[in-house]
Amino acid sequence: MRPFYILLLFLTTIIQIGAQENFVKINGSTNVSSFQCTNSKFKNEAYSFSEKNLPNIILKVTDFDCGNKMMTKDFQKILNAEKYPEMTIKFLNFTRNQKKFLAVVEVKMMNQSRKYNVEFNLENNKMVGRKNVKFSDFNITPPKKMGGMVVVKDDLDLTFSLSTKI
Template sequence: MKNKILHLILFLVTGFYFSQQNAVEINGWTNINTFKCINNSFSNSPNVYLFTGNELPNVILKVNDFDCRNRIMTSDFRKTLNSEKYPYLSIKFLNFYRQTTNAFSATVEVKMMNVVKKYTIEFSEYKGSLVGNKRLRFSDFNIVPPKKMGGMVYVKDELDLFFSLAIDKN
């Protein structure tokens, strides 16, 4: 129950932050702190997405466009995702369904480092954007979370993927 309340709070806060824009954010935890990496190029893009018929989005993100607001953290994030060998991360919508007036469900395919995983994600509409989040794991993509200082500081396996897509209401 506590975990569901935490997800609801994170979803609401993210919904207010991401309203009326495109955004992709990856949040994670170390044993001593948290981190947030935002894809700045996608956040600044004017793209508007359609969710009708066969016109479902395929969002391709450049790994080097993620910024963790800390030079060392950003470098470690890009190195962990092996941005030299795998420069892109993609989120492809396979299907999309309206559940209620303001609630939607989608199956998405996330491709990272040539590993593809499918997830079901719940979305809400908020001020012209669809906002959703999903908890992923580094290990889902065969990635070993990084460690520093001989293992004294380590990144936890879980990541939260938050995103907002500006939509065309027509």
């Protein structure tokens, strides 16, 4: 019977850890394919979204993973990870509007800051928000590869998924 309890404890721990996984995804595309770079290596805790205690998330650029070593290296090079090792996502304001949550979020990378209005939904105890942004918002020229045959598009989809205490 004891092995059963140990297994049950182990599975419960795994489920709780998986349920609290926080991540930021950046989805983009080229004229050939699409890509997704994810960072889930920051505080794995439940965030508070009260007016007095809004999240300020610091992401290491080198923690983004695009699922392909070469693409990950290129992505980190585009964001100049050596000179600007961190990206910050700071919640400036957060309000509830019926079933939706509205936030003003400041994204800072490469010494450039931009504020965005982001709509969040509560999904399985996580605040999930999506926002279309552009490389050019941060004065980044989308790269070209293979002598210009592969062109990265300026448009990006930013997705936040943060465990919450709401």
